[in-house]
Amino acid sequence: MEKVIQTLKRKDGERRIPVLKLEIDYELQTLFDAIQAEEQEQVEESKGRLEELRGEWLRLEA
Template identity: 50%
Template sequence: MKKTANSLKRPDGDKRMAVLRLELDYELATLYEAMMENDEEKKRECKRRLEKLRQELMRLQV
């Protein structure tokens, strides 16, 4: 039953995963910028957003 439900959601899940990967790339670039600027507040914020994106990506992969 669970597999059937997941297969129905698959197209939207695939699209969301693609968007998440783009968002991850952007946040990683932003984190790199913050590291180069030694901006501790910006680094913390980027890490927080990256963790949320990672959790969402993990939920979609299950």
């Protein structure tokens, strides 16, 4: 039963990774725009969101 659960989690992760990459790309663009516009609040929000996405990606890759 444990192996079945692990297999299902792995398949969910495989489907999530491409979406996660798109989210990271979008957030990087948002960060770039905020830096260019000198919007410090948005810069901090984007950095926080990128850190969350990074953590999720690392969990999925493990």
